[in-house]
Amino acid sequence: MLQKITLLSLFICVSCCVNAQTNNLSIEKIMQDPRWMGTFPSNVQWDEHGEALYFKYNRDNDPSDSLYRIRIKSPQTIEKVNAKEVMALIPAGGSYNKARTKKIFGKDKNLFVYDLKKREQTALLQMENPVGSPEFLADENKIAFQAGNNLFTYSLASGQLRQVTSIKEGEADNKKEKEVSPKEKWLREDNLELLRVVREREEKQETSKKYREMVSEKEPYTFYSGDKQVFNLKLSPDEKFAVFSLRARGDSKRTIVPNYIDASGYTTDLNTRTKVGEETTKTELAVYNLQKDTVYMVRTDGLPGLKDLPDYVKDYPDREWEPKEREITISGASFSPNGKYIVVNIRSRDNKDRWIALLNPEDGSLKNLDRQRDEAWIAGPGIGWSMGGGILGWLPDNKHIYFQSEETGYSHLYLLDVTTGKKKALTSGNFEVFDPFLSKDGKRWYLTTSEVHPGERHFYSMPVYGGKMEKLTSMTGNNEVSLSPDEKHLAIRHSYSNRPWELYLRKNTANAREMQLTSGQSDAFAAYPWRDPELVHFTAADGTEIPARLYVPEQDVKNNAAVIFVHGAGYLQNVHKWWSSYFREYMFHNLLTDMGYTVLDIDYRGSAGYGRDWRTAIYRHMGGKDLSDQVDGARFLVSKQGIDPKRIGIYGGSYGGFITLMAMFKEGDTFTSGAALRSVTDWAHYNHGYTSNILNEPFNDPEAYRRSSPIYFAEGLKGNLLIAHGMVDVNVHFQDVVRLSQRLIELGKDNWEMAVYPAEDHGFVEPSSWTDEYKRILKIFNTTLLKN
Known part of the structure; x- marks a missing residue:
């Protein structure tokens, strides 16, 4: 669907296609199937003996990448691995004994052991369910693994298999009490009162039941998980305790994304994610005491600061905030090698706290070892995001744990002695x-x-x-x-x-x-002299030095126009010295530079790679510092690169599309044109895991959402705007731009157009879609930024 196309646009479109064809690069060339560039290794792993490297590659131009091998003794020879060899390979996952002479691993429903000295693989047993997470216990003759919802041990010495936990889904039969309506209850009581025989039989059955319970042996203990999902089952190395997680999924409303070109010929519905604020999944951590044959939940009530309110509540003085225990997520447990200690990683659901705590398996209580608090949100390399994760493990000495923390403003590695509480960076x-x-x-x-x-x-x-x-x-x-x-x-x-x-x-x-x-690299790809963009810094209005990549055209073709590219994901780095994941955009920037454009690619505030303060500079205001960095980049182009201030365009996808919309709506005097691709237009409609970190929840912090969402600023559109979006985008839903388009229509804006892609999700796949989209981007820049 195209909202607006002017005759001038059509004229310039023809002109720009001719110009592109005079260069070595063209939109069609750089947006074709990436295999034209060559083949590049991925998924690199060693064999078990360090004698060969395996990796995905496509030397023979197959329909998809295949597995290849390089032997260390003959490193110049690349061999394609046949299907039979692939099936025989030892999987990358699994667990080793301390001497690393044996490796155990699960494959489908089978448990295997590989003897590294003998180079022999042996199938130990086959289960009814897939085998997962096999580990050697303290007695290395025993292996623990998960199958279904239970833990098992297997003895390498005797071959004995033992189920060590009894966990079942649903409820115990004696807990299933059928709900009885008042009418049914009255009828039963009335019937028993009226009919003596019926009453006597009921009394006899109850007496017999009590007698059987008194004289019969106690049934083996079984834990029933109800409607909760069981995962992360782990057995302590000393076999005294097991821990496992329980996940209860709430009844959250999910968004429907229609697929208009389904193979059936009918419009089908894709049931996708929830919106921010509707995440109702809850997790618990349980201890299975194998000596006492019982299960109890881990108690988090003793965690320091569990009732702390976030700082942003001061912005809502008319609202009454009641301190209460916040909901938390426990992402799992880690046993010391000897099984004496257990540490757990805990996150608050409001994303402000991470605790690392010592678990007492005897009663499920916790002792805090380290609390990381961030009034923005806890994250960073090795730390993870809202649902937990992060680096956490033990040294072989059985008393030191290691983890990462942004305590100093950058993510660094720490040790902590669980016996003394002493921490060392x-x-x-x-x-x-x-x-x-x-x-x-x-x-x-x-x-x-x-x-x-x-x-x-x-x-x-x-x-x-x-x-x-x-x-x-x-x-x-x-x-x-x-x-x-x-x-x-x-x-x-x-x-x-x-x-x-x-x-x-x-x-x-x-x-x-x-x-x-x-x-x-293919000959066709290597034939072009791809630019090594200059890494520069410019000074923002607040005095901060902002990193960027600069593409400068030759003086004889320079047109004094510029394009600023905004990378996606928000927390991502693109100003670096390695091959960008935005390789199509990189090639497009080379094409633009050939045509005389100056291109600037900024690691704006919120980007990865520059520490905690840079990461959290967008807290509660996306479209704040991240947008002003683009404006200051435009000023740098004018003052240092001789760019005409009336000839600056901006574009980007996903988060970059969001920033482009904010730039066009709020900074119309700076940016003449913009192309917003797969853009978030209203953060209240994005997902929970990402958005709640940065903006909290919309019903708790509506101010943050209103100042961060482009749809509220659409009346500010002055320049020329292209909106492009895939119609089956299950990440940023097509609904986002539909709502924005209606807003622009109601505002009477006529300087915008929208291109939609019925076959595309968030990340485009089809070369035809990439080509169409980037022809339109080039057209809008050539149409509006170049003078006759």
């Missing part, structure tokens, strides 16, 4: 830590950080109790490292700003050199 500085893990002997850390530069990622080694970090990668850009099982080699998936991902091999020593294993 292992890393520090104005950088962030990613994906730390222990060496197999437990004496060193391996971790990735941004210490060199916010736009670089490097891999390090560090002593387990802290000390100097040893840098183990040297290539500028992003280094995604997979360590070999014997810890002798690093497999590195590396990319740079203008070079897509390739696979490298390096010995695990500080001075080793990387060896390139793959070279996947």
